[in-house]
Structure formats: C-alpha cells, structure tokens
Amino acid sequence: MLRTMRKLPMSALKLTSLCSEHACFRKTKIRVLSLTWQNTGQRNYSYSPDVKSLRSVVNPHISRIRNIGIMAHIDAGKTTTTERMLYYSGYIRTLGDVDDGDTVTDFMVQERERGITIQSAAVTFDWNDYRINLIDTPGHVDFTLEVERCLRVLDGAVAVFDASAGVEAQTLTVWRQADKHQIPRICFLNKMDKTRASFTYAVESIKQKLKTKPLLLQLPIGEAKTFRGLVDIVTKEQIIWKPTSDMDDGKHFEQKPLLETDDPNLFQEVQDARNTLIEQVADLDDEFAELVLGEYSENFDLIPADKLQSAIRRVTLAQKAVPVLCGSALKNKGVQPLLDAITMYLPAPNERSYEFLQWYKDDLCALAFKVLHDKCRGPLVFIRVYSGSLKPQSAVYNINKSCTERISRLLLPFADQQIEIPSLMPGNIALTVGLKQSATGDTIVSSKASAVSAAQRAGRDTGRGRRSSSDVESLLLAGVEIPEPVFFCTIEPPSMAKQQDLDNALSCLQREDPSLKVKLDPDTGQTILCGMGELHIEIIHDRIKREYGIETYLGPLQIAYRETILNAAQATDVLDKTVGDKRHFVTTELEVRPRLVDRAMTKPAIEYAESVIEVLPKDLQGAIENGITNSCIQGPLLGFPVQYIDVTVQSLTMHPDTSHTMVSACVSRCLQKALKKAGIQVLEPLMNLEITVSEDHLSAALADLAQRRGSVQEIQSRQDNRVVVAAVPLAEMMGYSTVLRSLTSGSATFTLELASYQALNSQEQSALLQRKMGLV
Numbered sequence: 101m102l103r104t105m106r107k108l109p110m111s112a113l114k115l116t117s118l119c120s121e122h123a124c125f126r127k128t129k130i131r132v133l134s135l136t137w138q139n140t141g142q143r144n145y146s147y148s149p150d151v152k153s154l155r156s157v158v159n160p161h162i163s164r165i166r167n168i169g170i171m172a173h174i175d176a177g178k179t180t181t182t183e184r185m186l187y188y189s190g191y192i193r194t195l196g197d198v199d200d201g202d203t204v205t206d207f208m209v210q211e212r213e214r215g216i217t218i219q220s221a222a223v224t225f226d227w228n229d230y231r232i233n234l235i236d237t238p239g240h241v242d243f244t245l246e247v248e249r250c251l252r253v254l255d256g257a258v259a260v261f262d263a264s265a266g267v268e269a270q271t272l273t274v275w276r277q278a279d280k281h282q283i284p285r286i287c288f289l290n291k292m293d294k295t296r297a298s299f300t301y302a303v304e305s306i307k308q309k310l311k312t313k314p315l316l317l318q319l320p321i322g323e324a325k326t327f328r329g330l331v332d333i334v335t336k337e338q339i340i341w342k343p344t345s346d347m348d349d350g351k352h353f354e355q356k357p358l359l360e361t362d363d364p365n366l367f368q369e370v371q372d373a374r375n376t377l378i379e380q381v382a383d384l385d386d387e388f389a390e391l392v393l394g395e396y397s398e399n400f401d402l403i404p405a406d407k408l409q410s411a412i413r414r415v416t417l418a419q420k421a422v423p424v425l426c427g428s429a430l431k432n433k434g435v436q437p438l439l440d441a442i443t444m445y446l447p448a449p450n451e452r453s454y455e456f457l458q459w460y461k462d463d464l465c466a467l468a469f470k471v472l473h474d475k476c477r478g479p480l481v482f483i484r485v486y487s488g489s490l491k492p493q494s495a496v497y498n499i500n501k502s503c504t505e506r507i508s509r510l511l512l513p514f515a516d517q518q519i520e521i522p523s524l525m526p527g528n529i530a531l532t533v534g535l536k537q538s539a540t541g542d543t544i545v546s547s548k549a550s551a552v553s554a555a556q557r558a559g560r561d562t563g564r565g566r567r568s569s570s571d572v573e574s575l576l577l578a579g580v581e582i583p584e585p586v587f588f589c590t591i592e593p594p595s596m597a598k599q600q601d602l603d604n605a606l607s608c609l610q611r612e613d614p615s616l617k618v619k620l621d622p623d624t625g626q627t628i629l630c631g632m633g634e635l636h637i638e639i640i641h642d643r644i645k646r647e648y649g650i651e652t653y654l655g656p657l658q659i660a661y662r663e664t665i666l667n668a669a670q671a672t673d674v675l676d677k678t679v680g681d682k683r684h685f686v687t688t689e690l691e692v693r694p695r696l697v698d699r700a701m702t703k704p705a706i707e708y709a710e711s712v713i714e715v716l717p718k719d720l721q722g723a724i725e726n727g728i729t730n731s732c733i734q735g736p737l738l739g740f741p742v743q744y745i746d747v748t749v750q751s752l753t754m755h756p757d758t759s760h761t762m763v764s765a766c767v768s769r770c771l772q773k774a775l776k777k778a779g780i781q782v783l784e785p786l787m788n789l790e791i792t793v794s795e796d797h798l799s800a801a802l803a804d805l806a807q808r809r810g811s812v813q814e815i816q817s818r819q820d821n822r823v824v825v826a827a828v829p830l831a832e833m834m835g836y837s838t839v840l841r842s843l844t845s846g847s848a849t850f851t852l853e854l855a856s857y858q859a860l861n862s863q864e865q866s867a868l869l870q871r872k873m874g875l876v
C-alpha cells in the first residue's frame with residue numbers, strides 16, 4: 101500500500117503496562133484503569149470522565165444503547181472521526197491527531213508509528229443520554245477480517261468516505277460485509293475541506309457503486325477551502341462552525357433556521373432537497389406515504405421534522421436506504437450532527453431480530469468476538485451479550501470448546517483503558533477477564549444444562565424430536581469466515597532455546613488474530629507463518645519483537661499456491677496393521693473428480709456410493725471425512741492445499757476391531773494416490789488491483805502492469821485522477837509499492853484484494869516446480 105507513512109519520533113514514547121496504574125473512584129465503586137505516556141512532551145490520558153456519566157454508563161436501558169462500527173477504505177478518516185466523537189462527548193480533554201500518533205483508538209505502537217489502524221478498538225461513551233459502544237475498524241485490506249468480526253456483533257455502522265474520492269475499493273468490500281450481516285448504515289462524507297472535495301460526486305459514487313439509495317439529510321455550506329458548515333434538510337436549520345477567539349475545536353457552532361434572505365440560492369436548493377427526501381421516503385415507507393398524501397399533500401413544508409425523522413429511521417432500519425451526512429473531522433465540523441444521527445437513525449440492540457434468542461428465553465447467550473493478551477491479566481475476551489446477563493466471579497459454559505470457564509472481572513472498554521463494572525446486560529459489549537479457553541467466534545452460555553435445554557427447544561422448533569449434533573450446531577452463533585492466507589514465510593527464533601517462547605507468542609497472537617495461521621513444515625521442521633498480506637506479516641514480526649521480546653528471522657515471503665486436479669481418477673488402498681492384540685484392517689476405494697462449478701466452496705465435496713451409505717455406521721463418517729480433509733491439506737505435487745475437488749467413497753470394508761484413526765489414515769493415503777493419478781494442476785492467487793493515479797503517470801503505471809501479467813478491466817475517472825481496475829497474479833506483485841512509488845513520484849495509491857485462484861499454464865507450472873526444487 102502506497103500511503104505516506106506518517107512517522108513520528110517514537111523513541112520517546114513508551115506505554116506503561118495496562119495494569120500498572122489505576123485510580124479509584126470510591127464514591128461509585130467504579131475503577132478506572134488508566135494509562136499515561138512516560139514522556140513529558142506527550143498528552144496525558146489520565147482518564148477521569150465525571151462520575152455521573154460513568155454511573156449512567158454502567159447499565160443503560162437497552163433502547164438507549166447503540167453498538168456501532170466505523171468502517172471504510174484506508175485513510176478515509178475513521179480514527180479522526182472517532183477521536184472527535186470522544187472529545188465532544190467529554191471523554192477526552194484534548195484532541196488527538198492520527199498524524200501526531202496520539203489518538204485514543206490507534207493505541208498500538210505500530211499504529212502510532214505508521215498512522216494506520218491495525219486492530220479494531222472499542223470505546224464507550226455517552227451522547228445525549230444514549231450509550232454508544234463504538235468500534236473503530238482498520239481500513240487496510242490485510243485487516244479485513246478484523247472489520248468483519250466486529251460487524252458480526254454490531255447493530256449499526258457508519259461508513260466514512262473521503263469526499264474527494266467517493267467509494268474506494270475497500271469501502272466496497274466492507275459494505276458487502278455489512279450487507280451480509282444485514283447492518284443498517286449511515287454514510288458520512290468526510291474531508292469536505294479538501295481541495296477537490298465534492299458532495300455531488302461522492303453521492304453519485306455511492307449511488308452507482310454501492311447500489312443503494314442515499315437519503316441526503318444535509319447539504320454542505322461551501323466546499324473545499326470554503327467549507328464552513330451545513331444545512332440540516334429535515335429541520336431546514338443551518339449549522340455554522342465559527343472559530344472562537346483562541347480555539348477552533350468545533351465545540352461551538354451556530355444553529356439557526358435558514359432564511360431565504362440569508363442565501364436565496366441555498367434556500368431554494370434546500371427546499372428542493374427536502375421535497376426530494378420526502379418523496380424518496382414516502383416511496384419506501386407506507387405509513388409516511390399515507391401522511392404525505394393525506395394531511396400534508398398540499399404543502400410538504402408543514403410536515404413536522406419528527407414525523408420525517410421517524411420515517412427515515414424506519415427505512416434505515418429496514419435497510420431500504422442510507423442517510424448521508426457530511427463534514428470534516430479534521431477541521432472539527434459535522435461530527436456532533438453525526439452523533440445525533442447515530443442515536444436517531446441507527447437501531448438499538450432490541451430492534452434487531454435474532455432467531456436464536458427464543459431458545460434461550462432469558463438465559464445468558466453471548467458471543468466472544470475478540471481476544472487481547474494483557475501481560476498481567478492474561479487473555480481479555482470481548483463479549484457481546486444477546487440475552488441474559490453476565491456477572492463477575494461467575495462460571496460460564498463455552499459451547500464451541502465444551503468447557504466451563506470462570507469470569508473474574510467485567511470491564512467496559514475505552515480503547516486501552518478499562519472501567520470495571522458489576523454486571524453486563526443484554527445488548528451490551530464488554531471485556532471479560534479470566535476466560536482462558538474462549539476464542540474469537542465462541543458462543544458463551546450460563547451452563548451446560550442451559551445449552552442442553554436451548555438445544556432441546558431448538559430441536560423442537562426445527563421439528564427434530566431428539567437432540568442431535570446439529571441442534572448444538574444451531575446454538576452456535578455464526579462466527580466469521582476466515583479467509584485462507586495468501587502469503588507465508590518461515591520464522592526462526594534467534595536460538596533453539598527461544599523456540600518455546602516463540603511458540604507461546606505465536607499461539608497468543610493467533611488467538612487474537614484468527615487470520616494468522618501457524619504451521620510446521622513437515623520436511624524441515626521449521627515454523628511457517630501464513631498471513632493475509634505483506635503488511636500483516638510485517639506487523640506480526642514486529643509485535644513478536646516488541647511485545648514478547650523475541651528477535652525472530654523471517655524467510656523470504658512466498659505465495660500460498662493451491663493444487664487441484666485435471667481429470668477424474670480412482671484408487672484403492674488396503675491398511676492391515678496389528679497393534680498389540682488388535683488387528684486393524686481397512687480396504688477402501690475412492691474416486692476424485694475436478695469440480696468445475698460452485699467454486700465458492702474450496703473444501704472437498706464428499707459423497708458416498710449407495711452400497712456404502714447403507715451399511716456405514718454414522719460415527720465412522722466423521723473418521724472418513726477427517727481422512728479426506730487431512731489429505732487435502734498438503735497436495736501431492738508441492739504440498740499446497742488441494743481445492744475444488746469432489747470425492748466419492750465407493751467402497752469401505754473393515755475389521756470390527758479397527759480404530760477410527762486407522763480408517764482415517766487409510767482413506768487419507770488412498771486419496772493421495774487418487775490425486776496423483778488425476779494429474780495435478782497448480783493454482784495461483786489472482787488479485788483485484790485498483791490503482792489511483794494522476795493522468796500524467798497513467799501510462800507509466802499501465803506499461804508496468806503489462807509486464808506483470810496484469811489485465812486491465814476498466815479505467816475510471818475519479819475527479820482529476822484515473823482509477824485503473826485490473827486483475828493481476830499475486831506472484832507478480834512482490835515489492836510493487838516501491839516500484840509504483842518511483843514510477844509516479846509517490847502520487848499513486850493502490851489496493852490489492854484476493855479475487856480467485858487461476859491455473860498456471862504448463863510452462864509457468866514447470867518453472868515453479870523447478871524453483872521449488874531448487875533447480876533454478
């Protein structure tokens with residue numbers, strides 16, 4: 101990613117450990133664990149919001165809670181907007197800046213150094229008697245999973261846009277994720293102060309690219325350098341930010357009705373925009389349509405603002421349209437109306453419907469969605485409660501891990517500081533201390549008995565009388581799909597003595613970040629790190645050094661290829677082994693076929709011949725499927741995972757004493773044989789590439805792309821820039837950021853995202869084989 105790395109001298113910045121200090125607020129029994137900079141030159145975050153607001157924060161009524169995510173393309177201004185929200189709601193006393201590395205939510209050292217968000221950070225604050233649990237998510241494509249697992253537990257989202265760029269590549273990705281989780285959204289057109297900022301362009305781009313209906317709730321007053329405020333179309337009030345004598349922090353603004361005499365043109369524009377808004381909403385909401393066509397058909401001006409607002413709320417919750425607001429977070433304009441819109445138009449937790457809640461009645465049902473490792477307190481697990489309540493010092497049951505664990509403390513997150521709370525009610529999000537086994541995506545209930553009775557209710561509802569494993573599965577709240585990594589490299593500790601420490605660090609990091617995979621190379625015994633991109637692996641490497649004090653060595657970054665088959669083939673295998681006094685005897689016959697359709701699924705599709713399914717005991721099916729899945733982890737040609745294959749188990753006979761492990765082993769070996777016979781085809785990751793480049797440098801970027809086996813699909817215009825949309829093999833993109841930077845004098849940016857896997861031609865495949873075998 102070519103973005104200006106906003107470096108700052110970090111040598112002086114050191115975080116005290118999270119557990120090192122805490123202040124006691126005796127009156128309220130609420131403890132605030134605080135964090136300070138050890139450098140006198142830096143801001144001090146000793147956090148002491150007033151006690152009254154903290155009290156109301158502990159357990160607000162569910163209708164007054166908003167669980168919100170901020171999502172967008174990299175650099176759109178999510179963290180800057182979040183920082184302003186915290187400032188205006190009174191939770192920080194000075195404004196931090198991403199470029200100075202002192203915002204609340206970008207608190208990791210790597211984030212502060214690089215000026216980018218790497219992990220999502222949760223903050224809690226109050227706005228006008230509403231409690232907002234907000235998660236600031238990263239925009240870099242390598243951390244897409246981080247966004248999705250947060251969206252999974254949120255009820256609404258704010259999509260932030262750079263008003264000079266409109267919809268950018270990663271916004272499209274996270275927008276689709278929000279669609280998948282059916283999350284109502286608001287759009288915030290940020291950076292209205294920027295040269296080339298264009299409200300009209302950004303709105304058009306939302307319409308075209310996101311295929312959604314934008315509801316314009318505001319119009320900007322001025323654009324770029326002249327941007328100074330906005331008009332609320334619903335109330336027809338103008339809001340102007342005027343710097344006060346010494347401060348320009350945007351706290352103070354003037355809000356008054358817009359009169360025709362103030363600006364006749366703007367007045368007319370607002371009038372037209374309001375009529376359009378009313379028509380749009382009436383088209384989408386019958387209740388409002390009745391009102392508009394009845395009482396107010398003669399004069400839309402008389403429609404009360406609150407009626408229009410309620411209708412906008414209904415269509416937003418039903419995801420029929422998306423309210424659009426604008427502002428400039430950096431210049432402190434437009435954030436307070438955005439906060440009002442969050443409370444007004446986005447849903448409370450009880451306005452979202454979750455089918456599984458009926459099975460729990462009022463029993464606890466919660467989802468663990470993020471894990472952080474704290475050196476002193478061990479794993480801190482973020483939990484969203486859907487029903488029932490959680491208390492400190494209580495035991496809970498993890499359905500995924502089938503284990504009972506104990507929660508010792510409950511904390512409200514405020515970026516890297518936490519406030520201890522006595523209970524957690526439905527719809528709320530908090531951090532738990534004490535859970536040792538629970539990981540991202542696990543479902544937490546009060547006890548095993550509660551899980552069993554919920555499973556029975558689920559079984560009854562779905563028409564199955566008896567409890568089966570699928571009932572338990574239906575109790576598991578869907579986690580997020582973890583994409584397969586595209587890059588890998590070896591990682592070596594400085595000495596063998598440090599291997600154990602490294603293994604420990606990696607297992608902690610994996611619990612925090614499920615997109616990081618760690619494997620052992622069976623041939624060399626080396627540890628292999630697999631990640632989502634170059635930046636992802638670089639950050640992990642850096643964290644191992646800084647957080648775990650281990651200086652590791654990374655091997656060269658390699659592409660995670662895949663293997664598939666060219667033809668159908670059959671194989672048989674016999675396993676005959678006597679262990680102790682038991683004879684294990686299995687024979688099996690398998691057929692493999694290339695899967696040409698339904699390539700969304702990468703795992704093997706497994707079928708059984710009629711003759712097998714009739715006699716196959718149910719519990720043996722798991723062993724067979726394990727054998728097939730294990731065999732697909734390492735393909736027979738280069739050891740890359742095998743995908744896009746269908747497998748039919750044509751026969752399986754066994755001696756009654758045979759263990760399931762032996763059945764798995766025999767099936768696995770038989771499949772390897774069949775795969776070899778079927779002819780292996782190597783697949784390479786094909787990436788969607790989007791380059792934003794000025795007209796002057798377009799031809800240089802295109803010429804370079806042609807050298808990289810890239811195929812240009814489209815060249816779009818984005819204001820004065822061009823956006824090249826292309827598909828290019830990942831193998832050709834190593835070190836691309838440096839090349840593009842020098843070709844375009846640092847003016848271009850790009851994003852890269854996995855599109856699909858494509859077959860290598862036979863020359864490329866044999867060249868790759870030779871390289872892997874060290875022949876060239």
Ligand SMILES: Nc1nc2c(ncn2[C@@H]2O[C@H](COP(=O)(O)OP(=O)(O)OP(=O)(O)O)[C@@H](O)[C@H]2O)c(=O)[nH]1
Nearest residue numbers: 174175176177178179180216217239291428429430
């Ligand atoms: N001109 C202008 N710049 C802004 C505005 N908001 C943010 N920026 C700048 O844009 C850059 C990125 O801001 P961030 O808040 O880090 O953006 P982000 O969306 O959180 O970025 P990632 O988390 O890394 O995806 C910084 O240099 C900000 O100072 C704005 O309203 N106007």
Ligand SMILES: [Mg+2]
Nearest residue numbers: 178179216217
């Ligand atoms: Mg950020």
